[in-house]
Amino acid sequence: MRYIIIGAGAVGGAIGGRLFAAGHEVVLVARGAHLAALRDGGLRLAVPDGSLTLPIPAVGGPEAVELRPGDVLVLSVKTQDSTALLESWAGRPVAGGGTAGEELPLVCAQNAVENERLALRRFRHVYGMCVWLPATHLEPGRVAAFGSPLTGILHVGRYPSGTDRTAERISADLEASAFLAPVVPDVMRWKYAKLLANLPNALEAVCEPVEGEESRGLYRRVIAEGRAVLDAAGIAYTPPEEERRVRGDRIRLLDVEGAERGGGSSWQSLARGTGSIEADHLNGEITLLARLHGIAAPVNETLQRVANAFARERRAPGSMSASDLLDLVGRRARH
Structure with missing residues (x-):
């Protein structure tokens, strides 16, 4: 082959x-x-x-x-x-x-x-x-x-x-x-679980490092919201404990000489200034399913919109504060 x-x-x-x-x-x-x-x-x-x-x-x-x-x-x-x-x-x-x-x-x-x-x-x-x-x-x-x-x-x-x-x-x-x-x-059950794991990619890309309580709260909310939407849509996904069991200790993340890990794929898109980002197909998938099933997904909808703006305007990754992002989520939730 x-x-x-x-x-x-x-x-x-x-x-x-x-x-x-x-x-x-x-x-x-x-x-x-x-x-x-x-x-x-x-x-x-x-x-x-x-x-x-x-x-x-x-x-x-x-x-x-x-x-x-x-x-x-x-x-x-x-x-x-x-x-x-x-x-x-x-x-x-x-x-x-x-x-x-x-x-x-x-x-x-x-x-x-x-x-x-x-x-x-x-x-x-x-x-x-x-x-x-x-x-x-x-x-x-x-x-x-x-x-x-x-x-x-x-x-x-x-x-x-x-x-x-x-x-x-x-x-x-x-x-x-x-x-x-x-x-x-x-x-696809595994890929939907990976979709959930990828939802914070946009948060990592646009927001300051996820260290404060506001950022950690957003991290938890974006995944919980994604799970709720998949559940409402009747879409199966692998539970975290099954993923951990498969991964076990088979892979450890180690340093590579001359290379810094940086962020995930969305962070890398902003860092390279590509002009595009995959938020429409990560957070946007949750936004779409939420709209189809008549439920709210303000965190994912906001992250999708903000990440696209960052890519379009070629803004540097991590240049939005968690407080500003939370404010946008609150406005979206009240809309």
Whole structure:
């Protein structure tokens, strides 16, 4: 199986780098300065036990890859970038006949819960992946992953449900590449639990460090509100104790030489000044479900709106006080 990693940032770079280092065939798909650096010097993957320089082939898009049977497409971009990429890859011909959308498996190695639905409109064989992989895209060509002794936990399953031989083979390859990759028949239950865990990403991105009681209170409220909305919608999610049992002591977060962890994915988007953030598909998912079911979600709605404004205006992460954010939440709740 050859793995084509569409989006070789923090998560995609770590997955592709570990697979390549374990002897699997990999192609990285990137753009701009990151693509140029990958072509010039390979992927530099910094991990707790050292740094790897990996000469992985890198391309700028589907037109530069001759697809073949046995390829696995791994989509690893933010949800707001999924639709255009899915469209550009689905119609590409596969050697021997057919198109990628008809013939090849596509794995959504992404946060949020919308990607799989977007993919299933264009791809026949879609797999969800619940990603727990602490990593950072440091600079063009360089990614750091902080987990040890395993790099991450990647639950895999067919979408909308079930397992098959392809999921088992992907899992086996990942588990031979420094990951724990359980094959599960209910992958979306795991992804909805990850959605809950990701709801504070926007809080971390826009607000001062979560240290004071106001910030900690907001942290608790955003998750409690998310649980209440999922419960009202009748959507199942893995309970925290089950997640902790799977994770156990398999992964510890360690320092990586020359790399600071910084914040989560939303914080990283603001720090890099990308102009976009995934709040519409994290907090925005809760906002949508709350509106559909006629209940209030003022914390998630406020965080969605504020995070989008930060990204649009390219404001620095952590530049809003918890008090100001609480004031906005209160206004939204009274509206």
